[in-house]
Amino acid sequence: MKLKFTKMHGAGNDFVVIDGINQHIDFTPAQWQLLGDRRFGVGADQILLVEKPTQPGCDFRYRIFNADGGEVEQCGNGSRAFVKFVAEKGLTDQRSITVETKAGIIAPRLELDGSITVNMGAPVLEPARVPFDAEGLQGEAQAQDTLWPLLLELGGARETVLISAVSMGNPHAVQIVDDVETAPVELTGPLIEHHVRFPNRVNAGFMQVLDRQHVKLRVFERGVGETLACGTGACAAAVAGIRRGVLDSPVRVDARGGQLSISWAGEGEPVLLTGPAVTVFEGEIEI
Numbered sequence: 001m002k003l004k005f006t007k008m009h010g011a012g013n014d015f016v017v018i019d020g021i022n023q024h025i026d027f028t029p030a031q032w033q034l035l036g037d038r039r040f041g042v043g044a045d046q047i048l049l050v051e052k053p054t055q056p057g058c059d060f061r062y063r064i065f066n067a068d069g070g071e072v073e074q075c076g077n078g079s080r081a082f083v084k085f086v087a088e089k090g091l092t093d094q095r096s097i098t099v100e101t102k103a104g105i106i107a108p109r110l111e112l113d114g115s116i117t118v119n120m121g122a123p124v125l126e127p128a129r130v131p132f133d134a135e136g137l138q139g140e141a142q143a144q145d146t147l148w149p150l151l152l153e154l155g156g157a158r159e160t161v162l163i164s165a166v167s168m169g170n171p172h173a174v175q176i177v178d179d180v181e182t183a184p185v186e187l188t189g190p191l192i193e194h195h196v197r198f199p200n201r202v203n204a205g206f207m208q209v210l211d212r213q214h215v216k217l218r219v220f221e222r223g224v225g226e227t228l229a230c231g232t233g234a235c236a237a238a239v240a241g242i243r244r245g246v247l248d249s250p251v252r253v254d255a256r257g258g259q260l261s262i263s264w265a266g267e268g269e270p271v272l273l274t275g276p277a278v279t280v281f282e283g284e285i286e287i
């Protein structure tokens with residue numbers, strides 16, 4: 001079939017966005033992978049599929065596929081691209097929409113100045129629901145039992161890093177580092193992603209605290225590798241830093257591809273993610 005798509009990005013985290021309402025889409029993991037492939041396909045960190053909702057009260061269903069072809073629960077930067085896409089394609093005339101995802105309902109809003117804020121819902125901090133296997137580990141009291149020692153095996157060497165386990169619908173392991181530029185993201189990112197204590201794998205965040213409302217962040221994403229920005233990763237990092245007592249809301253997050261802003265009022269409250277979404281080009285591919 002000839003597939004129509006739109007290439008978009010949010011702070012450099014890039015997407016192939018597909019209208020699955022006016023096109024019949026039933027792809028295999030290999031086809032999702034091909035769309036994400038930067039040499040043989042279009043190229044993207046994630047492929048986002050817009051569908052009709054299955055739940056009452058929702059405007060759309062939002063499905064997310066990582067570049068490795070796997071379907072995942074949530075994507076923060078993608079949700080901003082999503083609301084811009086449905087507006088630009090005339091699929092809705094509402095600026096605030098309610099969107100069904102694998103991880104629950106989110107509410108993105110397209111502001112008149114073009115910025116987008118998304119209510120990402122409340123973070124999940126109970127280890128079993130991240131999911132993170134904390135069995136037999138001693139948590140640190142300062143983060144109310146969500147700061148954990150994670151043992152990494154690097155060849156013959158062993159190293160323990162302290163991580164916060166946070167779910168924003170998708171799982172994140174956030175650690176604080178002295179300098180994100182020299183942090184071993186490429187080396188330890190894959191070890192954390194596939195760590196046995198994360199049964200669904202995990203996104204690995206490396207955060208440098210600049211001041212109480214400003215951090216730098218790099219994320220080695222599950223199913224992709226390092227991306228230029230990760231929206232849910234930024235939410236998880238801000239939540240982890242606030243719970244550890246080193247950050248205050250709102251937090252400005254500098255990623256390699258741009259800036260995001262995160263607000264969180266604390267336990268049980270939703271996380272608000274603000275940032276850009278940009279349309280790059282429209283295309284068609286035989287698939």
Ligand SMILES: N[C@@H](CCC[C@H](N)C(=O)O)C(=O)O
Binds near residue numbers: 222230232
């Ligand atoms: N880039 C995303 C996260 C996409 C999904 C992630 N790789 C996962 O597997 O959970 C974001 O902006 O949140």
